[in-house]
Amino acid sequence: MSTFTSYLLLFFGGIIFIYMLLVIFSYSMMFLYALLQLRKEYKLDKHESNEELSDITYVKPVSIIVPAYNEEAGILDSVHSLLSLSYPQMEVIVVNDGSSDKTQDKMIAHFQMEPVQKVIRQQLDTKPVTAVYRSAIHPNLLFITKQNGGKADALNAGINLSKYPYFCSIDGDSILESTSLLKVMKPIITSNEEVVASGGSIRIANGTDIQMGSIMSVSLSEKSLVIMQVIEYLRAFLVGRVALSKHNMVLIISGAFSVFSKKWVIEAGGYEKNTVGEDMELVVRLHRMMKEQKKSSNRIVFVPDPVCWTEAPENIKDLRRQRTRWHRGLLESLWKHRKMTLNPKYGAVGMISFPYFWLIECLGPLIELGGYTYIVFAFFTGGIYFEFAIILAFLFILYGSVFSMISVLFEAWALKTYPKITDLIRLFMYSFTEVFWYRPLTIFWRCEGILQFFLKRSEWGHMERKGLSRKGLEE
Amino acid sequence: MIENKLLLLLIGILLLISLLIAVFIYIIVQRMIETRSLAKVEQYIKKHNDKLYLYLIEGKVLSKDLIPHTRLDIRAIEEMLVRYTKNISGEDVLFRITAYMERYLQEHYRKQLKSSKWSIRINALYKISDFRLYFLVNDVFEMLNSQKKYSKQEYFQMYKVLATFESQNFISFLLHPKADFGEMEYKKLLYYLNQQQFETLIDQYESLPSILKNIIIDIVGMKNLVEFVPFLEKRLNDDSSETRIRALKSIDQIGLIREIDLYYHFLQSPYWEERMMVAKLLVHVPMSKSLPYLQDLLKDSSWWVRSRAAQSIHSNKRGKEILESIMATTNDRFVFDMVQEVIGKG
Structure with missing residues (x-):
């Protein structure tokens, strides 16, 4: 393989790697915040705090x-x-x-x-x-x-x-x-x-x-x-x-x-x-x-x-x-x-929310798709890429599954929407599998959404008539 | 070299996942224990409910079985008492509940108030006003006077306790609030004041911060305090239009127009809200007096004022008739549309 391709691979790998670290860091921060928040309200008598509101005068x-x-x-x-x-x-x-x-x-x-x-x-x-x-x-x-x-x-x-x-x-x-x-x-x-x-x-x-x-x-x-x-x-x-x-x-x-x-x-x-x-x-x-x-x-x-x-x-x-x-x-x-x-004129929304939504929510799927491709590609190429791909794969697991597992922990500990223990166990097991099948699927669909955005832009002027039908199956 | 790092990463991730699994198992076990205690609480309630009924409702001597020994007992009894307070009202019952709590749960709540956990403290504060635990009011005072910083919700609950027990110091606390309360919070607090306290506050009206001024005006309307209508009328000449509108609103709620002259100048007010409020108020005046003004307001440039004026006419016995004749004679499109809509509502 030419040095050019290997540099290219290294470059892409590097980008994906840095991206993953960024995402994992921001997710960890937000989870930490949620943890502190939920810990504070743990055991609060929710019924009490809502009841007083129903008074008509207020x-x-x-x-x-x-x-x-x-x-x-x-x-x-x-x-x-x-x-x-x-x-x-x-x-x-x-x-x-x-x-x-x-x-x-x-x-x-x-x-x-x-x-x-x-x-x-x-x-x-x-x-x-x-x-x-x-x-x-x-x-x-x-x-x-x-x-x-x-x-x-x-x-x-x-x-x-x-x-x-x-x-x-x-x-x-x-x-x-x-x-x-x-x-x-x-x-x-x-x-x-x-x-x-x-x-x-x-x-x-x-x-x-x-x-x-x-x-x-x-x-x-x-x-x-x-x-x-x-x-x-x-x-x-x-x-x-x-x-x-x-x-x-x-x-x-x-x-x-x-x-x-x-x-x-x-x-x-x-x-x-x-x-x-x-x-x-x-x-x-x-x-x-x-x-x-x-x-x-x-x-x-x-x-x-x-x-x-x-x-x-x-x-x-x-x-x-x-x-x-x-x-x-x-x-x-x-x-x-x-x-x-x-x-900076738009404060935290401009400085934090927007970059977050652009990088992680919006363009994230593209980079992740690149990551999945990289892993598959490197698997067949072998050598140094192979090891790098394994590192990436671990990060993917961390990102895709571990955070989901933690979310289920939060649910079991504080939110308690699902009263049955068996439901919780099922949720926990499934959360572990996310990175292997569900995550790639959604990434693929979201990339498709990006593609649609560009296609639609090119035919600007055609007002799409969309209905509002049930269950998010709009068309 | 890189293989070593890989191995480390692998071990790291495996450790993390095992840690998660361990935490999960811990939480599940906790949940199971919780489920079991809930069952025990239910059992306790079933077993002792009759005895509690005898004590609370029939006024019999308290059975020894109802003296709580464990945390679960306390939980069960609290649960039962909450049900009683929600469903049964009666001075005797409330008195017995408070008496029971004073005797057996006083220390329990005192400890809770000193808990380091926010949620425990706030739950205890809720209980003080719900169950009228007067014997804990001094503890609340201590909390308020202490150097310790509490959250806004806690301060609100503490103030509410003072208000519920008609504490003498309440007004001075109110004037120097320990937290940055909003309008709704003040409204709730002032709503609990008794007549005498409320009068004290009104006497100091001019020196109060504007947020309190506005709320006092609202509360006079909300509680229908007819004796304060002259007070409201004075506010009609206030410099702030916010205050004037609120005063108009409260007078409308009470529905007492003593002198219609006081309101005429609002007909030309530059604020549509004031013109609308007058259109609304005129309901309380005999139609023979109010009709010319309402007819004027029907041609107002604001949709809200026109709509209100039409509704005010319509609410009169002869209203429909009058509106129909207006519809037949007017050549103002806006008037026509508005009258048609109000009549159309049937």
């Missing part, structure tokens, strides 16, 4: 917006579960985004929807709204129909119609616990309205027993693909959000369940229609606004309590779609606001 009214596109299968259940939330003052607005199925008929028949004359304040630009209905049984339930314009457009239409100062966006297929809304509103209520947006932590519902929109008992799914996702959510939760939230550096609060201050969102121009990651994009834009207006006391927070249960994809095909889409959305948001990267 809460702020919320409009819940449910965008629906061809959701005839689940819409009634979702609305029922929302209506049963324990929250003193709220309205539920279901936005039918030009569905072609029976969503509209079902809603009208089941909740006795009656047309009302309503002046809509067109504060955000949306596709035309065709009708507004109000339920005769639940006066706080509204239903609007509009021309199809995508999820962001539907949410914007809901915001226009909403009458309360805060709104909560929610995916049609999510299940909330009865106290969820209270818990997510808690930072807003207790912060003198300094909190601009608040997001809840998402858990995977597959395997749990859900009846009439409420959680009866929690147990782990039998499917290995779902188990891996449970571990992944757990890790993402510990790594990013506990640590980042504390210092107002959250860039992702899930679109599946979060509350926003309407005033801020309208000022920011509402949801962006041109991206697949409208939830993250909005959060980044709000951060940008807060910093540009120099309102340092305003914050975006993440609530660590598990409050929203969502159905995870159970087969490879759906999971792949979800992941490529997520990754494309991430890249779109980062790209659109790339100016914030390493810009």
